[in-house]
Amino acid sequence: MKIFNAAQIREADRLTIIRQGISSGGLMERVGNEVYLWLKNRFPDKETVFHVFCGKGNNGGDGLVIARLLRNDKYTLHLTIAGENTPSPDFAANLEKINREGIPYNTTTEISSYGKGKAVVVDALFGTGLTREPAGEYKGIIEKINNSGAYVVSVDVPSGLFLDRPTGFAVKADEVLTFQFPKLAFFLPGNYRYINKMHIIDIGLDKDFINDTVTGYYFTDKFEAYRLYRPVPYYAHKGTRGHVLVIGGSYGKTGAVHLAARAALTSGCGLVTALVPQCGYVPLQASFPEAMVLTNGETHLQEIAFALKPAAIAIGPGMGTDEETQQALHNFLFDNKIPMVVDADALNILSENLQWLELLPPKSVITPHPKELERLMGTWNDDFDKIDKLKAFSKKHSVIIVAKDARTLVVNGDAVYVNSTGNAALATGGSGDVLAGLITGLIAQQYTPADAAVFGVYLHGLSADIGVAETGTQAFTASSILHYLGRAYLQAESSCQ
Structure with missing residues (x-):
């Protein structure tokens, strides 16, 4: 299985949208639905309490889709939206859906009590496009997630993890649900503490791009x-x-x-x-x-x-x-x-x-x-x-x-x-x-x-x-x-x- 860098992943998203005739929002809905189905299968007990943390980029937009689907499936949901930056267009569109459905959320650094046992954090703060170390409010939320005692599931990558350079501070995920391809950074000794288990979620990216794009990195799974x-x-x-x-x-x-x-x-x-x-x-x-x-x-x-x-x-x-x-x-x-x-x-x-x-x-x-x-x-x-x-x-x-x-x-x-x-x-x-x-x-x-x-x-x-x-x-x-x-x-x- 090929391992692509962040630029190649962005290009895969772009070509998928063009070649499959879908919108970027439609791809985001597909991604969020696949993660929701995984979570539903992994945590079938409706007493599970999900704490979903979203930044305002596209990774956060994925998180909003996940939160909406979990809430509609009668799970208990605590949704936190972080940051004062300008939201991406697809994030904004999904936030409108959250508002239309009357799903409550907070925008503060305060995090409701997790308790023990059935609390699950869904980390959707940052994705593969992160360019600088988390600071301020983001750093505080990551610290609270890491110290919460809850079970942590990161969407695509643990927030704060860089794909192309060393990481100094990130979410420590019990499980990472990464999209379509594994990421090289997941397998490097300096990042072991951020990733306990990894699962590859097939989101239907363009197969011609995957087959035709050259890379120097490969993941030896059973098929290879x-x-x-x-x-x-x-x-x-x-x-x-x-x-x-x-x-x-x-x-x-x-x-x-x-x-x-x-x-x-x-x-x-x-x-x-x-x-x-x-x-x-x-x-x-x-x-x-x-x-x-x-x-x-x-x-x-x-x-x-x-x-x-x-x-x-x-x-x-x-x-x-x-x-x-x-x-x-x-x-x-x-x-x-x-x-x-x-x-x-x-x-x-x-x-x-x-x-x-x-x-x-x-x-x-x-x-x-x-x-x-x-x-x-x-x-x-x-x-x-x-x-x-x-x-x-x-x-x-x-x-x-x-x-x-x-x-x-x-x-x-x-x-x-x-x-x-x-x-x-x-x-x-x-x-x-x-x-x-x-x-x-x-x-x-x-x-x-x-x-x-x-x-x-x-x-x-x-x-x-x-x-x-x-x-x-x-x-x-x-x-x-x-x-x-x-x-x-x-x-x-x-x-x-």
Whole structure:
């Protein structure tokens, strides 16, 4: 699903009005009705008390439509209109309807008592066109909303949130009902506190505009992810499914290789070999009989050499940063042309030897967590600066970056993919090793590195979404991802039938 910026969203609205032969007020009525229906379904109890807050722009006009429909449906309504600015024409037209129907509202900063339990705030103060920080009366209302204890639903965006720059103060929404497209700002770490859940409301914007308009940002929902899925041919055998080599491990850290190797095999590749120090031989052979094991060195890798010809390589899990291992990595990178996924300690070594990045095969996948990413490309001023630097780094070094976070980004040059799956259960040791192995296994099965990164991240998160319902967040481990990966694949398979 494409992610558009504010200017593109305005253009989508404009063309929809022209091409569908409706007025801007008619589009506003459609939007308000869709939100009202969602609220009615979400809060069917007529004892629910709705507090609707409207600015005087078009987002506030949406709020007036919502308020009118809720009141007509016999919900208890408290409507507040804020601001002394000139109302937009569509807001003014909807305010006339409010007045004609005798729906009371106030224009003060005083907010009636919320109480607890069934109070719901509908935030329609500001939309995507906000250009400056909320101040004065608006700031006071946002503070009262955030401190109210009520359940907060924001219309399109949490009021105060900027789409194209850092946000300093905004409504903290329990749920955001955003129109037609997700917004990039929703998925950036600096804005996590403003958005608990997001729902995309289809308001029927022009499909030709959506299909034809170019963007560099994409939201990987199930429809996008499952288009990448490649079913296993009925005539497949282990020799046609790809061979993965996992290189890593050091004394006390061979479990990372085990997780990555198991993930590669569970992803569907045909064969897995692990190259580890001698100290990892018995643990791997005993705990993972499906894997073949090569060894070098006693407690850490001293040389990276092998006779086999793998289809893809994962390097770094548990590898350590011993000087001999660092030299072994350099020597290996100098000669290797096989597609790679670079993770963990291999990234830490590269961060101390940035010139070695040029030795990576083009379109290698790197999988840094935030601190590893900072060591690789330096600090950033804010989330938008971070994205700019990710794109520049990806293009400079011809790598695909899996920037791990609560909302993982896959960056391939100017293309940025925001993952839609996953939860806090993935915040556990070994989760990244599983992801590295999973992506490598997909590459071995002839997914392009970019598709493997996007689809692998999606499956990784989906496994956690499926599993957490049974295990709970706290008891979920990296091995749980592997346990539930099959169910994630079943969902992909069912979508292709």
